[in-house]
Amino acid sequence: MTSTSEDTIASRISRILADRIVTGQLDPGTKLRQDHIAEEFGTSHVPVREAFRRLEAQGLAVSEPRRGVRVASFDLKEVREVAQMRAALEVLALRHAAPHLTPSILDLAEEATVAGDNSRDVRSWEEANRRFHTLIVTPCGMPRLLAAISDLHAASARFLFASWRSEWEVRTDHDHRAILTFLRQGNVENAAAVLERHVQWIGQKPVRNASGTTRDAFAIVG
């Protein structure tokens, strides 16, 4: 969701493939074969190739000339990298958005938080979480910054879906509530501080998987 409105076949393919990569339907390293995808979508491969270029720019796919395109792989190092970039950019966005935050926006953000706490599955939690973060930064009115943050959210979501594959535990998001409280008080600095810490939480907590062994995984909290 980097830029302009979605009309063309290429952008539709790009959106759908991005979703598959983010949700883990497509595993890291999977070869994306243009003809097969073209056939699936009932198109020629030309728009497919254009979709690839966008995925590449979003960091969701990697292309080696003449050797094809693969779903980008990722490791703990990249998770942390994305977390830190998010921290830096979302704090910047929040500082600029703060003066334009209205009570009704904050109410919507609170609804998103509640929706997140009540989510029964990862997908809806991710949606609610992203909604919260998007709501509080969008009023900054900085389109380039928002596009960058959006791409980073996709990367974050990817790590989330990868680690929480089967299990899902309900949690209450205290950070989101703290941020909202500070924002309602007009205390932007404290809100920003909590947000910065909150987002960096990503990739910090090792996760125990279904079989009971602690694998080389990571929690996504923000």
Place this chain on the structure above:
Amino acid sequence: MTSTSEDTIASRISRILADRIVTGQLDPGTKLRQDHIAEEFGTSHVPVREAFRRLEAQGLAVSEPRRGVRVASFDLKEVREVAQMRAALEVLALRHAAPHLTPSILDLAEEATVAGDNSRDVRSWEEANRRFHTLIVTPCGMPRLLAAISDLHAASARFLFASWRSEWEVRTDHDHRAILTFLRQGNVENAAAVLERHVQWIGQKPVRNASGTTRDAFAIVG
């Protein structure tokens, strides 16, 4: 220079068009007609379209479905936006790069600073300036962060070329020297602080153009 190595025609076209947009050979709003560009490069328009997608992702072009691609326009607001993003991300990168900075890297950075001070034209100043900034952040080893910074540099450079069109005055870059001094002392926090302020300088200083009137322009210092 967002991602993989450059082999394909599409990436070559993308690089060349990016350079033209950045240096101002192509004005904001200019329509990029795929057939014309294809003819110029002696190719068909298919790789040209792929190049467009990359330029779009870099924020150098804007595409409206079925209506074509144009060179992205920009205003003072966006200049500031890019400056702030650069400040946030370059500081982050510098903090991670600092432990890996060697004396020889810092020497190269100093050479870049000297080269900048001695530059007789915008283009070489921009090259030297970019070299300085790239040198001190590259050792952070965070590829996604570096790619993002690189795209922001392109945007910055664009504003630079747009404002300093004809005149060029030699200046001494005290900020760069201060940053180097702090880094040599191992004082990362102060180096980061200067860098943050330095980069934000962009877009802050109104500029007087050749005809003597102060137009709605802006200085690029960082």
Place this chain on the structure above:
DNA sequence: CTATGAGAAATTATAGATAATATTGAGTCT
């Protein structure tokens, strides 16, 4: 003199075809 609208020209988006490159696998040799 401006607004409007039909038709021509230009342009985009996609399809289908082709050449170049990479991958695979069967058969052979050691």
Place this chain on the structure above:
DNA sequence: AGACTCAATATTATCTATAATTTCTCATAG
């Protein structure tokens, strides 16, 4: 068995062709 060669196959990158859409032109009506 394992490595090696070379042809068969698959895949990518690009070109040429075509349909669909937009933009331009200009004559004409208000």
